[in-house]
Amino acid sequence: xxxxxxxxxxxxxxxxxxxxxxxxxxxxxxxxxxxxxxxxxxxxxxxxxxxxxxxxxxxxxxxx
Numbered sequence: 936x937x938x939x940x941x942x943x944x945x946x947x948x949x950x951x952x953x954x955x956x957x958x959x960x961x962x963x964x965x966x967x968x969x970x971x972x973x974x975x976x977x978x979x980x981x982x983x984x985x986x987x988x989x990x991x992x993x994x995x996x997x998x999x
Contacts, residue, residue: 950977953985960989967992 954977957968971988 952982953977953980956985963996964989964992 957964957971960968967989971985975988
């Protein structure tokens with residue numbers, strides 16, 4: 936869905952893409968999403984950084 940948004944004529948800021956991606960994560964990520972939104976500067980966060988953060992949270996959950 937997010938990839939299809941990039942095809943629109945309007946330029947969508949990366950921050951808006953992050954919000955959309957974070958919004959559609961499974962419920963088990965809710966606490967993590969809140970933490971990311973509070974601690975990270977979404978304006979300067981890159982998509983790869985977000986992916987790494989989410990993967991690390993998932994690995995920590997699996998190892999717990």
